[in-house]
Each structure stands twice: as C-alpha cells, then as structure tokens.
Amino acid sequence: MVSIISVAKAAGVSNKTVSRVINGEPYVTEETRERVEKAIRDLGYIPNMAARLIRSSRSNTFGIITDYVSTTPYSVDIVRGIQDWANANGKTILMANTGASSKREAEIWKMFQSHRIDGVLYVTMYRRTVDPEAGDVRIPTVMINCRPQTQELLPSIEPDDYQGAQDLTRYLLDRGHRKIGYIRLNPILLGAQLRLDAFRKTAADFGLAETDLSVRLGMEGPVGAEKNYVFAVATEMLQQKDRPTAIMSGNDEMTIQIYIAAMALGLRIPEDVSIVGFDDFRTVSLALKPELTTAALPYYDLGLEGAELLNSVVAGNKARPSSRVVPCKLVERTSVQSVSLIPSGRNA
Amino acid sequence: MVSIISVAKAAGVSNKTVSRVINGEPYVTEETRERVEKAIRDLGYIPNMAARLIRSSRSNTFGIITDYVSTTPYSVDIVRGIQDWANANGKTILMANTGASSKREAEIWKMFQSHRIDGVLYVTMYRRTVDPEAGDVRIPTVMINCRPQTQELLPSIEPDDYQGAQDLTRYLLDRGHRKIGYIRLNPILLGAQLRLDAFRKTAADFGLAETDLSVRLGMEGPVGAEKNYVFAVATEMLQQKDRPTAIMSGNDEMTIQIYIAAMALGLRIPEDVSIVGFDDFRTVSLALKPELTTAALPYYDLGLEGAELLNSVVAGNKARPSSRVVPCKLVERTSVQSVSLIPSGRNA
DNA sequence: ACACGCGATGTCGACGTTGTCATAAAAATA
DNA sequence: TATTTTTATGACAACGTCGACATCGCGTGT
Structure with a gap:
C-alpha cells in the first residue's frame, strides 16, 4: 500500500x-x-485512518446502536438524518443492531470501544424508555427517540407526540367535528400515552364531554408480535348509531385498516367520515385515497440534531443532560372535511 | 487508554x-x-482495532454503499441480512448512502479506502443496472439487487423477479382466473419488465389470449418523483364491462390503491375481485383486510448471501463473476378466491 | 558585520499491535 | 548422559501517521 x-x-x-x-x-x-x-x-x-487514529486517539467516528431501527420502515429517516450530518461534517458512522438482545448489545458496546468511537447515538424504533447496557463504559452518548430509564441522565432528543396529537385534535375541532373516535396505539409505546392524553385534554379544554369521544385500543402485546384489533374496532366504531364524524388513529399503518373498514361499510372518506393519521409514513399516507392528513414525526430532524448534539458533547460541552423535544408538523391533505358540509340528518 | x-x-x-x-x-x-x-x-x-489493522493490514470491515436503501422501507432487510452475517462472523460494517449523487459516491469510495476496507457491498433500493464510480479503485465488490451496467463483470446477487411473477400468475390460473389485470411498476425498474414478461408468458403458455389480459401502466417517471396513476387505472379497469376476476400489481404499495378503488366501487375482496401484490412489504400486506397474497422478495437472503459471497471473494476465491439469482417465495393469505366460487352471471 | 526573528523543512519517537526471531526450559530421543 | 525436539516466553522491529523539537536559510534592524 x-x-x-x-x-x-x-x-x-x-x-x-x-x-x-x-x-x-x-x-x-x-x-x-x-x-x-x-x-x-x-x-x-x-x-490511512487507522494510523491517524492510533497516533491522535481521535477516530472521528460515531456509532449508532439501534434496536430494530434499520430494519423497520418507520424510523429509517433518523438514520438518514445522522448520516447526512456525518457526511457534511466528515465523520464516519458505524452502525449496529441489537435485535433487542441485550447480550448482543453488550458486544456492540465492546466493538465500538475497540474502534475507539468518539460517541454513540442510541436510537430506538419506537419512542420508549430504555436502559442502555453500557456497563462501565464511558462513551459520550445521546439518546434519540428514547430516554434513559434509570438514574443516570443522558441527553436525549424526542419527538413531541403531545403537541402533534394536540394539533391534530385542534384541527378536527376547528373543522367542526364534535364526535371524535380515537384508536389507540400499542400502550407499551411511550408516544401512545402522550398522544392519547393530548387528545383527551384538548377535546376537554374545548368543551367536549367524555361521551363525545370513542376511545378504543387498536393494538397490544410485545413489539413485533402485537395483536391487532384495528379493523374490528374501527368497524364497530363506525357502526354505532351515533358514530363519530372523525377518527384519529395511532399511526398511519393502522389507518389503512380504518379506511378499509369505512369503505366496507359503504362510508365515503371524507364525506361521511374524516380520518387523520399519525407519523406521515409516506408509503401509506400518499398511497391512501384520499391522501391522508397526518402529523409528521420529525425523524429526520431527530437524527440531524442528535448527531449535532453528540458532537458538541464529544467536543467537551459538558452541557446539560437535557431532554430536547422536536415538534411534529401537521401535513394537511384531503382526508378531512369540515363538518358543516356533512348532511346533518346523517349522523343521527 | x-x-x-x-x-x-x-x-x-x-x-x-x-x-x-x-x-x-x-x-x-x-x-x-x-x-x-x-x-x-x-x-x-x-x-484497539486500529493498531491491529495497521500491523496486519486486515480491517475485517466491509463497506455498504447504497443509493437510498437505508432510507427506504423496502430493502432495509438487505441491510439487516448483511448485518446479521457480519455479526455472526465478527466483521464490522461501514455504511454510507450516495443519495444518488455520483460526487458523493466517489467520496465514499475514498472514505472506504482510507479505512482500508476489505470489501464492498454495492446495494440498490430497486433492482437496476448501475455503473459504480469505483474509479481506479480495486476493492473486491459484490453487487446486491443490481448488476453492473458495463464491461467489467462484478459478481452480483439479485432476486428472481421472473420466477416470482410466474408463481403468482400460475397461482391465479390454478384457481380458475381467466381474465387477469396487471398494473405495471415503473418501467425504469429492472424488475418491472421481468415481472411483466413472466406474467404474459405464463398466461400465454396456459392458453390465455392477449385480450384476456388487461395490462396498464401504474407509475412512471424518475425514482422519487414518479407519477402515480394506480388509483385511476385500477378504477377504470374494474369498471370494464368484462372486468378481470383478479388483479396483479407491481408491488404491495400500489395494492393499497387497488383495494381502495375496488371498495369504492362496492366490490368485495376477494369475493368480487381477487388481488395479489408483490414484495411482501408487511406493513402493507398485513394491514390490508383481507390480508394480501403476495410474492416475498428475498431481501434478507440477498444481504446474507451477498455478504457470504463477498467474504469468499475477499478470501481469494477468485470465483466466477457469477450472477446469482435468489427465488421469491409466494406468501398465501386471503386476498384470492377460486373463480368457481364467483357467481358466473356476475362477470358478464 | 552581527544577532534576531521567522518561515520552511527535517529528524525522531510514540501510538498499540503483531510478526520474526531468539532464547530458555522441559521433554523426548539417542 | 548428551543431543535433539518441543513448548513457553521474551526482545525488538515495523506498520503509517503526526507531535515535539531541531535545523537551516534569509531578510531586518542595529
């Protein structure tokens, strides 16, 4: 050479x-x-980077530890955000998946150390609390889409599920919807509770009664093997005599089933029911007709800002182990109609 | 340290x-x-890996170059397959995205070299021909989901789109379908032509006339900014007097729109129309009701076998610059019904 | 003419490992 | 017992790069 x-x-x-x-x-x-x-x-x-590293003990490399992220369609954008940042700033990325095995996670931390990584981005597919197996390792770490379960605070960056659901609820309220259905995400996901809270609170603040809201559980069980009730639950919800004029759902994937349930009952979207999703998973939200109004999870920004934050931590900005929250953006498409246009007798 | x-x-x-x-x-x-x-x-x-490398000039690291792969929900499984292999064999993975910029691609090759990577896996999101910007670089390379455009043959691993479409077509034929619609993938994708050819050939071999087949273009234009006609085309196809009893579609994502088009026309699936997809993109194929019968693209295996092959190339098995093809697997769910059960008058 | 400062370049060693070779002790063989 | 072989260990150099420090030449001010 x-x-x-x-x-x-x-x-x-x-x-x-x-x-x-x-x-x-x-x-x-x-x-x-x-x-x-x-x-x-x-x-x-x-x-030769290796020689350079050995001399200067600065690898200019960040590691990404994920659970299933590189495997799942949702949050790949986090990775893209990180890569773009790394690319623009001359850093290299080492990536590894735990597949949820904590033995594997320990190995990964070791591998990272053997490469003398400068810092680690700990990324999860769903927003949740985690307990990194860092062991006695002391590599600067930033958590993305998750937060540390225990004592030791690490800086984290998360999407603002609450605000996203709030915006969506207001959006429906502003368009005259007064009977709103909500099909819940798997409750083991951190975002699920926040979104539901935001929905309930926003509706209540607006003056709706608990009886104006139909809240149903759409999924439950361990991630990767959850039970899926969405289709059944949506069908039931839409068959109520006093059915909602709008349905909000936990995520866009669940929304597919709501669409199908509605159509199977002969209901038109959005003329008969308005529907909003959550995530803006475009493979779905753009494929649905009418296209789906939804709240975009800021995955790309999560990655970008996470990398940026990690960089400043590595550079020595001891910084606050702050928990930063990135807003969701409401993406308006055509799956919602103002309620004044809905024939009033129809809903009785 | x-x-x-x-x-x-x-x-x-x-x-x-x-x-x-x-x-x-x-x-x-x-x-x-x-x-x-x-x-x-x-x-x-x-x-310290760096020190080890500097001494032994063997990095035990593979690089992955992708176009958008880590960015797109479809083929992330390729990456997962590679990572699992690497994990099981003590290799490290360095991953980078070109974002389709050839300037960026050149940089990545350089970066890989500066890390003294042992070999490169060149992965694309859609199956297509490519022209790696390797320059004068001589790193062992294996192509996954694509093949080299030009002279220099590199070993490649691709899915067997032809066989997949053939199986799907036979599946419909075996169940008595004699009028079959086909909504085409974007023709710039290599798989599109193969799937269509397989469909036509298989139907013809079985004795169907060209007039029994409705073939329509569902998408076209540059990847990432394609025009989408699927909904309109499906609607039109299903309104024909002599409409098909089954529709095959380019991929699962397009299938969402076919389902919705069918339902909007009051058609039941599979009682009135059978539908098959392609890809087994589970976020969609399992969310659709009834769940979708489709051909699973062997992405995970592509990754696994690609890594394996690269390893043997690196180890010195000059090997044949062979082009290996991995079969698709038909996943039977509930979106297809045997045609004998379709009321015969209905289709006239 | 002389010391001085500064720009331009070179020498040398260190980083953490492993390969090569040497050596010492133990075991096998004659 | 003498000699060879085998096993166990160590000394040292080298990998490619960069940091610390040394050197050299040239223009400046006195």
Whole structure:
C-alpha cells in the first residue's frame, strides 16, 4: 500500500512535509505543496485512518446502536438524518443492531470501544424508555427517540407526540367535528400515552364531554408480535348509531385498516367520515385515497440534531443532560372535511 | 487508554504473551493464560482495532454503499441480512448512502479506502443496472439487487423477479382466473419488465389470449418523483364491462390503491375481485383486510448471501463473476378466491 | 558585520499491535 | 548422559501517521 513515505520519496521531501500538506498546515511553500499534491495524485495515495487514529486517539467516528431501527420502515429517516450530518461534517458512522438482545448489545458496546468511537447515538424504533447496557463504559452518548430509564441522565432528543396529537385534535375541532373516535396505539409505546392524553385534554379544554369521544385500543402485546384489533374496532366504531364524524388513529399503518373498514361499510372518506393519521409514513399516507392528513414525526430532524448534539458533547460541552423535544408538523391533505358540509340528518 | 502493555505489566508477562492470549494462539501455559485473562478483566482492556489493522493490514470491515436503501422501507432487510452475517462472523460494517449523487459516491469510495476496507457491498433500493464510480479503485465488490451496467463483470446477487411473477400468475390460473389485470411498476425498474414478461408468458403458455389480459401502466417517471396513476387505472379497469376476476400489481404499495378503488366501487375482496401484490412489504400486506397474497422478495437472503459471497471473494476465491439469482417465495393469505366460487352471471 | 526573528523543512519517537526471531526450559530421543 | 525436539516466553522491529523539537536559510534592524 502506498503510504506517506512513498509520497515523500516521490516528491523529494520529508514525510513530515507531506503530512503538513495533507492536513493543510501552514509553513509550506506553494511550490512544494504543489509538488507533493502531484505526487499524491500520481501515486493514488489515500491517508490511512487507522494510523491517524492510533497516533491522535481521535477516530472521528460515531456509532449508532439501534434496536430494530434499520430494519423497520418507520424510523429509517433518523438514520438518514445522522448520516447526512456525518457526511457534511466528515465523520464516519458505524452502525449496529441489537435485535433487542441485550447480550448482543453488550458486544456492540465492546466493538465500538475497540474502534475507539468518539460517541454513540442510541436510537430506538419506537419512542420508549430504555436502559442502555453500557456497563462501565464511558462513551459520550445521546439518546434519540428514547430516554434513559434509570438514574443516570443522558441527553436525549424526542419527538413531541403531545403537541402533534394536540394539533391534530385542534384541527378536527376547528373543522367542526364534535364526535371524535380515537384508536389507540400499542400502550407499551411511550408516544401512545402522550398522544392519547393530548387528545383527551384538548377535546376537554374545548368543551367536549367524555361521551363525545370513542376511545378504543387498536393494538397490544410485545413489539413485533402485537395483536391487532384495528379493523374490528374501527368497524364497530363506525357502526354505532351515533358514530363519530372523525377518527384519529395511532399511526398511519393502522389507518389503512380504518379506511378499509369505512369503505366496507359503504362510508365515503371524507364525506361521511374524516380520518387523520399519525407519523406521515409516506408509503401509506400518499398511497391512501384520499391522501391522508397526518402529523409528521420529525425523524429526520431527530437524527440531524442528535448527531449535532453528540458532537458538541464529544467536543467537551459538558452541557446539560437535557431532554430536547422536536415538534411534529401537521401535513394537511384531503382526508378531512369540515363538518358543516356533512348532511346533518346523517349522523343521527 | 489501557493497552496491551498495561495488561502485560499487571500480569507480569511480556506484551507478546498477552497478544498470544488475546488471539488464542498456542504455546501459553494454562496458568499464564488465566493470569493474563484476569488482568484483562480487571483493567477492562479492549483491543484497539486500529493498531491491529495497521500491523496486519486486515480491517475485517466491509463497506455498504447504497443509493437510498437505508432510507427506504423496502430493502432495509438487505441491510439487516448483511448485518446479521457480519455479526455472526465478527466483521464490522461501514455504511454510507450516495443519495444518488455520483460526487458523493466517489467520496465514499475514498472514505472506504482510507479505512482500508476489505470489501464492498454495492446495494440498490430497486433492482437496476448501475455503473459504480469505483474509479481506479480495486476493492473486491459484490453487487446486491443490481448488476453492473458495463464491461467489467462484478459478481452480483439479485432476486428472481421472473420466477416470482410466474408463481403468482400460475397461482391465479390454478384457481380458475381467466381474465387477469396487471398494473405495471415503473418501467425504469429492472424488475418491472421481468415481472411483466413472466406474467404474459405464463398466461400465454396456459392458453390465455392477449385480450384476456388487461395490462396498464401504474407509475412512471424518475425514482422519487414518479407519477402515480394506480388509483385511476385500477378504477377504470374494474369498471370494464368484462372486468378481470383478479388483479396483479407491481408491488404491495400500489395494492393499497387497488383495494381502495375496488371498495369504492362496492366490490368485495376477494369475493368480487381477487388481488395479489408483490414484495411482501408487511406493513402493507398485513394491514390490508383481507390480508394480501403476495410474492416475498428475498431481501434478507440477498444481504446474507451477498455478504457470504463477498467474504469468499475477499478470501481469494477468485470465483466466477457469477450472477446469482435468489427465488421469491409466494406468501398465501386471503386476498384470492377460486373463480368457481364467483357467481358466473356476475362477470358478464 | 552581527544577532534576531521567522518561515520552511527535517529528524525522531510514540501510538498499540503483531510478526520474526531468539532464547530458555522441559521433554523426548539417542 | 548428551543431543535433539518441543513448548513457553521474551526482545525488538515495523506498520503509517503526526507531535515535539531541531535545523537551516534569509531578510531586518542595529
């Protein structure tokens, strides 16, 4: 392999001078610099990161630990955000999945250490609390889409599920909906409770009674093997005599089933029922007709800001182990209609 | 940082002996081995990969170059397959996305080289031909889900789109369907043509006339900004007097729209129309009711076998620049009904 | 003419590992 | 017992890079 030394020889300078050129240090004549650069080009020299790391003990590498994230369609955007940041800032990314095995997680931490990673981004597919198996390891860590379960506070970045659900509820309220159904996400997910709380609170603040709200559980059970009641529950909800004029659902994936349930009952969307989702999982939200109004989870930004935050932690900004929250953005499409347009007799 | 030397000191042996223990080399007394292992545990020593690499010029690292793959819900399973393999075989994975920028791609190759990567897995989101910007780089490479456009043959692993579509078509034929609609994938995707060919050929071999087949284009345009005609086309297809008893679609995502189109026309699935998808993108195929019969693309296996193949190439098996093809598996669910059960008058 | 400062370059060692070779002790063989 | 082989261990160099420090030459001010 061609090293700094061969380049030095070819350019007729010392290896140190080559090093200077590579790293853009001062005190090199324009003329030598050019000679060295030519030699580098001619020989196709590429710096050896490993040697650099061994010398300077700075790997310029971040590790990503995920549960299933790279495996799941939802939060891949977190990874994309991280990669874009890394790319723009000359960092390298090492990525590994635990597959929810804590033995595997311990191995990953070891692997990261053996690569002398500068910092770790701990990412989960669903927003939840976790207990990193970092052991006695002391690598700067930022949590994305999750928060540490226990004592030791690590900085974290999470989506604002509450605000997202609040916006969505207001949106429906503003359009005259007064009977609203809600099909709940799997309650073991952190976001589920927050979204439900926001829905209830917002509706109550607006003056709706608990009886104006139909709240049903759509899914439950361990992630990856959950029971799915959505279709049945939606069907039941829409068959009520006094059925809701709008249904809000835990996520966009569940919404597919709500659409189908509604249509199977001969209901038109949005003329007969308005529907809103959550996530803006575009494979679904754009494929549904009418296209789905939903709250976009800021996954990409989570990744971007997480990397940025980790970088500042690594750089020494001891910083607050703050828990930052990133807002969701309401994406308005065509699955909601103002209630004044709904024939009034219809709902009786 | 605790190095091999501190361990050696703690155990009262030479650094070389510690190295022997770490690498499981022979010629170490059981007694010393234990002493060294204890020191390692006590000090929390973790080998430094960079130093190891610099000495032995073997990084035990593979690189993954993708276009959008980590970004897209479809083929993340390829990555999972690779990671699982790497995990099981003690390799590290470095991953980077080109985002379809060839400037970026060149940078990535450089980055990979600077990490002295052993080999590269070139992965694309959709099956297509590509022209790797490897430049004069000579890193062993295996292509997954794509094939080299030009002269230089690199080994590649691809899904068997033809066989998948063939199986699906036969499945419908076997169940008595004789009028079949087909909504095409974006024709710029390599799989699109193969699937269509398989559909046509299989139907023709069975004795169907071209007029028994309704073939329509569902999508076109550049990836990421394609035009989507699926809903309109499906609606039109299902309104024909002599409408198909079954519809096959380019992929599961398109199928959502076909379901909705059918239901909006008051058609029941599968009683009035049978539907099959392609991909087994489970977020969709399981969310649809009835659940979707579809052909599973072997993404996970593509990744697994690709990594395996790359490993053997790296190990020196010059091997044939073979183009291996992995079969799709038909996943039978409930969206298809045998045609004998369809009221015969209905279709006239 | 002389010391001085500064820009440009070089020498050398260190980072953590492992490969090569040497050496010492123990075991096998003559 | 002498000699060879085997097992166990260590000394040392080298991998590619960069930091600390040394050197050299040249223009400046006195």
